[in-house]
Amino acid sequence: MLSRDKGDRPGIYIGDILALFEQEQPLKLAIIRWLHINKDDEIQIGVQLVMGQPLHVVCSPINETKLHPALLINQDEHNAQKVLLTDKGIYTPNRSIRVSGDGEPYVATLKTLLDSSYYFEKFDFKIKPAS
Secondary structure, eight states, X not given: OEEEOSSSOOOOOTTOEEEEOOTTXXXXXXXXXXXXXXXXXXXXXXXXXXXXXXXXXXXXXXXXXXXXXXXXXXXXXTSOSEEEEEETTOOOTTOEEEEESSSSOEEEEEEEEEEEOSSEEEEEEEEOOOO
8 A cells, every 4th residue: 555645746546557666676567456535635545566577668550550658568587478568449359469679579469458447458468470
């Protein structure tokens, strides 16, 4: 649980993604799952940590030219399970997208929608073999 005293602050909403910075620790991501504002205007939030280390990449659905920022998250130490965290609207089951920023660009087929909110989608994917 995180809390903050009243005062000037930007809007905070359930489903927002937070970047958590700790001295001499790798960056962590968290998703706001609950939010409470008491009568003194103090905010408390409950967060769920997103497991894995995020890497900034860009993706583009096949046959589109617009590049979309995304976070590629390795969810295990062997890089066997990777997920993408993107803006809302990228995920469609079995859609093919191009991913760049993680070594050589590759084409991936989107598989399962794992989480979503008003702002983001998190899904797994399978890398298509080079043709």
